């Protein structure tokens with residue numbers, strides 16, 4: 001490069017340097033602004049992320065409340081189309097959510113409420129006249145299986161995304177009523193326990209005396225007509241005594257005074273008690289006894305169980321049949337006793353209730369509906385359990401499982 005001597009050229013170069021420096025400064029400023037803008041954007045993004053997390057948390061929390069509610073919650077639009085349902089709705093109505101979303105809400109109502117509902121919504125939208133909205137009332141619902149049931153319904157109205165949305169909260173009163181009924185029966189039973197303890201004492205004693213004299217009369221009276229009358233007295237007094245015994249079994253404190261007990265002996269004793277009745281009915285008894293150990297238990301109370309089950313079996317075979325009694329070791333720890341009849345059998349919905357207090361299908365004066373309950377209690381008190389299986393028109397089998405845990409030596413009873 002040639003040396004610069006021209007002052008004009010030097011000035012021009014100086015000016016050029018100044019311009020370049022100014023430009024550099026501008027660029028630096030721009031870079032700073034850019035960095036600042038970057039930082040602002042980053043901050044904005046972070047804030048947004050945070051807001052989203054808060055929103056998600058809030059959403060999850062509300063969803064959790066919605067999903068865990070015991071009551072059913074259904075959102076519908078103005079035309080009655082289902083927009084949203086919570087899991088309780090499936091529990092109550094039996095429909096999975098996907099079968100409900102987009103459907104008309106009337107699917108959950110039995111006729112004629114179905115048509116009434118459409119008319120009601122129409123009238124409300126036109127006139128603003130409310131019947132359920134903002135209030136609550138009992139209505140009738142329809143489960144997927146067609147069952148109609150009482151239901152408490154409260155509807156509120158709101159707006160979501162500029163649309164009118166109705167939110168229905170509903171409670172299944174059917175289940176509630178069933179639970180109330182069960183509680184009522186349990187209460188009845190508790191009351192009965194107290195009363196029966198008194199009755200058993202106050203009435204039981206004179207009954208024993210009456211029975212004693214009546215039996216004496218029956219034996220000593222010569223005139224056949226009077227003997228028959230005495231037999232009637234004996235019969236009826238025995239019935240009263242048996243009922244008292246049943247009541248006493250419910251009232252009695254639930255402890256077993258254990259003694260060495262041979263189940264087979266007790267069963268045979270119970271069968272012997274009904275020998276005449278069984279014969280009269282044309283019922284054949286089949287015994288199938290495998291050797292089982294003796295247990296520690298209460299012979300009197302266990303006998304009551306077998307008497308109850310045999311009476312039930314006899315009642316179930318008015319035209320005769322076969323009564324099969326089987327005893328065997330079900331496992332090392334359990335003795336299984338089954339009493340099976342070839343009687344009328346039990347419908348599945350009845351089968352669920354046979355152990356409930358006062359449940360009977362027998363005519364008034366014939367059954368109190370306590371036999372199986374008492375039997376179940378006695379078996380429970382012995383640490384066992386009792387089950388029932390049945391086929392209508394074919395027969396019924398009651399199975400008792402008793403633990404051998406309190407076993408002494410084996411009794412080695414064979415079949416008869």
Ligand SMILES: Nc1ncnc2c1ncn2[C@@H]1O[C@H](COP(=O)(O)OP(=O)(O)OP(=O)(O)O)[C@@H](O)[C@H]1O
Nearest residue numbers: 312313316354360361362367368369370371372396
């Ligand atoms: N072997 C059976 N076959 C058919 N139905 C039965 C049998 N055992 C029980 N049941 C049904 O269960 C119901 C309840 O039986 P449970 O013994 O508790 O009462 P109950 O026999 O009616 O009256 P009770 O108090 O006099 O025994 C009966 O009324 C009957 O409907």
Ligand SMILES: [Mg+2]
Nearest residue numbers: 308312371372
């Ligand atoms: Mg009975």
